[in-house]
Amino acid sequence: xxxxxxxxxxxxxxxxxxxxxxxxxxxxxxxxxxxxxxxxxxxxxxxxxxxxxxxxxxxxxxxxxxxxxxxxxxxxxxxxxxxxxxxxxxxxxxxxxxxxxxxxxxxxxxxxxxxxxxxxxxxxxxxxxxxxxxxxxxxxxxxxxxxxxxxxxxxxxxxxxxxxxxxxxxxxxxxxxxxxxxxxxxxxxxxxxxxxxxxxxxxxxxxxxxxxxxxxxxxxxxxxxxxxxxxxxxxxxxxxxxxxxxxxxxxxxxxxxxxxxxxxxxxxxxxxxxxxxxxxxxxxxxxxxxxxxxxxxxxxxxxxxxxxxxxxxxxxxxxxxxxxxxxxxxxxxxxxxxxxxxxxxxxxxxxxxxxxxxxxxxxxxxxxxxxxxxxxxxxxxxxxxxxxxxxxxxxxxxxxxxxxxxxxxxxxxxxxxxxxx
Amino acid sequence: xxxxxxxxxxxxxxxxxxxxxxxxxxxxxxxxxxxxxxxxxxxxxxxxxxxxxxxxxxxxxxxxxxxxxxxxxxxxxxxxxxxxxxxxxxxxxxxxxxxxxxxxxxxxxxxxxxxxxxxxxxxxxxxxxxxxxxxxxxxxxxxxxxxxxxxxxxxxxxxxxxxxxxxxxxxxxxxxxxxxxxxxxxxxxxxxxxxxxxxxxxxxxxxxxxxxxxxxxxxxxxxxxxxxxxxxxxxxxxxxxxxxxxxxxxxxxxxxxxxxxxxxxxxxxxxxxxxxxxxxxxxxxxxxxxxxxxxxxxxxxxxxxxxxxxxxxxxxxxxxxxxxxxxxxxxxxxxxxxxxxxxxxxxxxxxxxxxxxxxxxxxxxxxxxxxxxxxxxxxxxxxxxxxxxxxxxxxxxxxxxxxxxxxxxxxxxxxxxxxxxxxxxxxxxxxxxxxxxxxxxxxxxxxxxxxxxxxxxxxxxxxxxxxxxxxxxxxxxxxxxx
Numbered sequence: 001x002x003x004x005x006x007x008x009x010x011x012x013x014x015x016x017x018x019x020x021x022x023x024x025x026x027x028x029x030x031x032x033x034x035x036x037x038x039x040x041x042x043x044x045x046x047x048x049x050x051x052x053x054x055x056x057x058x059x060x061x062x063x064x065x066x067x068x069x070x071x072x073x074x075x076x077x078x079x080x081x082x083x084x085x086x087x088x089x090x091x092x093x094x095x096x097x098x099x100x101x102x103x104x105x106x107x108x109x110x111x112x113x114x115x116x117x118x119x120x121x122x123x124x125x126x127x128x129x130x131x132x133x134x135x136x137x138x139x140x141x142x143x144x145x146x147x148x149x150x151x152x153x154x155x156x157x158x159x160x161x162x163x164x165x166x167x168x169x170x171x172x173x174x175x176x177x178x179x180x181x182x183x184x185x186x187x188x189x190x191x192x193x194x195x196x197x198x199x200x201x202x203x204x205x206x207x208x209x210x211x212x213x214x215x216x217x218x219x220x221x222x223x224x225x226x227x228x229x230x231x232x233x234x235x236x237x238x239x240x241x242x243x244x245x246x247x248x249x250x251x252x253x254x255x256x257x258x259x260x261x262x263x264x265x266x267x268x269x270x271x272x273x274x275x276x277x278x279x280x281x282x283x284x285x286x287x288x289x290x291x292x293x294x295x296x297x298x299x300x301x302x303x304x305x306x307x308x309x310x311x312x313x314x315x316x317x318x319x320x321x322x323x324x325x326x327x328x329x330x331x332x333x334x335x336x337x338x339x340x341x342x343x344x345x346x347x348x349x350x351x352x353x354x355x356x357x358x359x360x361x362x363x364x365x366x367x368x369x370x371x372x373x374x375x376x377x378x379x380x381x382x383x384x385x386x387x388x389x390x391x392x393x394x395x396x397x398x399x400x401x402x403x404x405x406x407x408x409x410x411x412x413x414x415x416x417x418x419x420x421x
Numbered sequence: 422x423x424x425x426x427x428x429x430x431x432x433x434x435x436x437x438x439x440x441x442x443x444x445x446x447x448x449x450x451x452x453x454x455x456x457x458x459x460x461x462x463x464x465x466x467x468x469x470x471x472x473x474x475x476x477x478x479x480x481x482x483x484x485x486x487x488x489x490x491x492x493x494x495x496x497x498x499x500x501x502x503x504x505x506x507x508x509x510x511x512x513x514x515x516x517x518x519x520x521x522x523x524x525x526x527x528x529x530x531x532x533x534x535x536x537x538x539x540x541x542x543x544x545x546x547x548x549x550x551x552x553x554x555x556x557x558x559x560x561x562x563x564x565x566x567x568x569x570x571x572x573x574x575x576x577x578x579x580x581x582x583x584x585x586x587x588x589x590x591x592x593x594x595x596x597x598x599x600x601x602x603x604x605x606x607x608x609x610x611x612x613x614x615x616x617x618x619x620x621x622x623x624x625x626x627x628x629x630x631x632x633x634x635x636x637x638x639x640x641x642x643x644x645x646x647x648x649x650x651x652x653x654x655x656x657x658x659x660x661x662x663x664x665x666x667x668x669x670x671x672x673x674x675x676x677x678x679x680x681x682x683x684x685x686x687x688x689x690x691x692x693x694x695x696x697x698x699x700x701x702x703x704x705x706x707x708x709x710x711x712x713x714x715x716x717x718x719x720x721x722x723x724x725x726x727x728x729x730x731x732x733x734x735x736x737x738x739x740x741x742x743x744x745x746x747x748x749x750x751x752x753x754x755x756x757x758x759x760x761x762x763x764x765x766x767x768x769x770x771x772x773x774x775x776x777x778x779x780x781x782x783x784x785x786x787x788x789x790x791x792x793x794x795x796x797x798x799x800x801x802x803x804x805x806x807x808x809x810x811x812x813x814x815x816x817x818x819x820x821x822x823x824x825x826x827x828x829x830x831x832x833x834x835x836x837x838x839x840x841x842x843x844x845x846x847x848x849x850x851x852x853x854x855x856x857x858x859x860x861x862x863x864x865x866x867x868x869x870x871x872x873x874x875x876x877x878x879x880x881x882x883x884x885x886x887x888x889x890x891x892x893x894x895x896x897x898x899x900x901x902x903x
Contacts, residue, residue, distance in 0.1 A: 126728030
């Protein structure tokens with residue numbers, strides 16, 4: 001069987017945009033989606049607030065997904081839904097994907113290039129080693145969102161939420177609107193991890209308290225959840241005695257982080273960033289494995305789907321260019337590394353032989369600042385500085401670097417200076 | 422109904438005693454208060470089949486440990502249970518601990534443990550490169566093995582059921598009266614049973630059960646909690662052998678135990694508590710476990726932690742296992758104080774109860790139809806290519822990958838739902854088929870598992886429990902469905 005030129009894994013926002021970006025009449029392209037329909041997690045995000053950047057209008061998640069689906073539906077590509085990627089290997093320069101579905105069972109397809117757009121999964125109670133009993137009623141916020149918005153089931157009446165990630169905030173409002181009582185949201189960090197607009201629209205508007213620098217110090221309940229206790233934490237995240245507050249709840253939703261869902265690609269052994277949990281890529285979104293691209297939340301977790309679409313369209317275009325121009329990976333690599341107050345920068349490397357004028361670096365800080373400055377260095381040389389306002393870790397910052405700025409082959413590093421907090 | 426034998430508790434001891442009794446032509450029933458078999462200590466322990474270096478020579482623990490270890494090889498064949506023969510190192514960090522290793526070497530030899538030997542640091546590191554640098558010497562214990570404790574218990578019950586034993590769950594024994602030669606056993610759920618013998622294998626609750634029959638119970642249960650960390654199976658190969666520290670007065674200490682499918686289990690700490698069922702974890706407890714582990718291996722990938730849990734050991738003031746007939750009431754047998762090495766000893770405990778305690782009192786006719794074999798249900802991911810193709814041909818549900826972390830298909834789940842000891846809750850499926858046991862801990866597949874359970878059991882998704890009765894995950898429908 002002739003290999004596909006490009007196989008895209010995942011048909012959510014990222015995969016749809018990658019497909020649009022990669023599409024060319026001369027190319028043989030395939031998209032694989034594990035669910036029955038395209039659209040990914042957008043389908044369960046029935047709230048609005050999507051599309052303000054990309055479509056200049058406010059859409060719900062399913063509407064945003066629908067736009068993406070409509071844009072690719074007429075294209076002459078193979079789309080396999082209800083099909084799961086089990087394993088991917090690369091042999092003699094060709095990717096071999098093992099797929100499973102109920103029609104064909106286990107079967108294989110081949111590809112010259114592959115795009116990872118498989119999204120992310122939710123960090124669990126076990127991963128953050130939450131103490132206490134292990135009753136029913138504790139689940140990731142996204143799972144509760146799925147039960148509610150896709151299947152039409154409520155998971156509880158009295159709810160507490162750990163973590164101020166956006167899904168947690170959205171679910172605080174959603175559960176309230178559906179008749180549950182949300183008693184509070186606790187956040188380990190001294191600042192919220194969600195978008196400011198979600199703090200306002202999902203918590204403030206419903207008088208739901210947000211407990212910053214707090215975490216869960218105990219959970220009680222034998223078979224069903226009965227209560228949770230939160231404690232304030234010090235700068236080492238240790239509980240401060242005497243600050244305990246107990247809430248009688250039947251549901252604890254966790255919104256404690258999202259992690260790129262890329263374990264089905266383990267066999268490819270590409271380099272993974274400890275910070276993002278996703279692949280290390282260059283400015284063409286190519287991973288350390290030649291011909292393997294990554295984008296969307298499978299690469300790093302984004303604030304807004306609009307940015308997923310933007311990034312994934314580019315990743316698709318780069319995959320197309322890779323095939324059409326028959327490009328080979330260069331050895332001329334420049335590293336981009338985070339310095340003080342920066343948690344990560346993407347891409348992590350620059351392919352200096354690639355034909356580019358400028359590259360947009362996406363980065364997150366580790367701290368809040370009312371005003372601050374980004375300082376961009378190459379080696380010891382300060383290339384330039386840029387002022388920034390209202391910087392928060394939950395919102396991605398962008399810095400453009402022109403190729404002409406780059407003076408030699410030394411690594412680029414960026415640090416963030418807090419001017420006022 | 423009237424029975425010859427009624428066993429209280431379907432943990433590893435009760436399960437294997439049930440199977441042992443099914444070799445005879447007697448009427449036996451096994452009662453469990455929880456919604457699944459093997460739900461407490463049997464589901465939350467170190468999963469090790471110990472070699473037998475530890476118990477005091479001459480104790481029941483020493484005798485049954487070494488016998489039990491050997492019997493597992495037979496159980497592996499008969500019950501088709503997973504047995505991971507990876508061996509173990511007990512590690513020493515200084516001269517004092519090296520002295521202990523020598524003592525345990527002698528004790529192991531006295532207890533009849535085969536193949537034990539001391540290795541120096543270089544020899545040990547060659548075999549286990551991630552051993553902590555502070556380790557100076559190790560005691561090699563090659564007969565130490567690892568199993569799936571709950572699978573052994575469930576397999577034993579399935580085999581027992583196949584051979585005529587009755588198993589009833591959600592039956593909490595509340596009252597036991599002696600009427601003539603029969604015990605009358607009443608449960609909180611309202612069922613009454615009559616039996617000539619009662620075997621008390623109630624784990625942490627053994628003393629409470631005993632008090633229903635005896636005035637002066639000869640032991641007191643002193644529950645000890647142990648907390649554990651589970652690392653994702655992607656750490657497979659980090660260590661090959663089980664690593665032990667030298668034991669102290671609290672027990673065997675914090676261990677690192679490679680599991681059958683690649684996970685590494687780390688723990689337990691050991692804290693006395695008054696509660697019989699408080700299986701909560703604590704930040705302090707987990708920190709003790711981490712510190713303990715860091716003395717065994719270096720650069721442990723704790724960031725790959727997928728779960729923490731704890732188990733309550735049914736330790737007793739008797740210190741040894743308390744496996745004896747009642748001093749007050751004939752026909753009541755205690756199988757109590759089964760803490761470490763209880764899992765290892767369990768097959769030998771079962772034989773001891775039946776052959777040493779019962780048979781001298783009672784002629785048990787042989788069950789001529791006894792079939793010692795139980796066939797495990799092979800998971801799709803463990804099948805060969807041709808087996809997988811055949812499985813899919815017969816059932817297309819094998820093509821629906823439900824749990825992608827552990828690669829478990831709908832075909833697997835359906836078969837584990839309909840086992841003789843039904844997998845009828847989300848956790849029961851996790852115990853049997855490992856669906857939801859991976860890095861996302863069911864975040865992705867739980868909604869699908871609920872739907873599959875509902876369909877197979879003829880229930881609505883609202884009725885599907887997480888584990889215990891009344892622990893349903895979905896509480897109400899938000900929309901009236903047409």
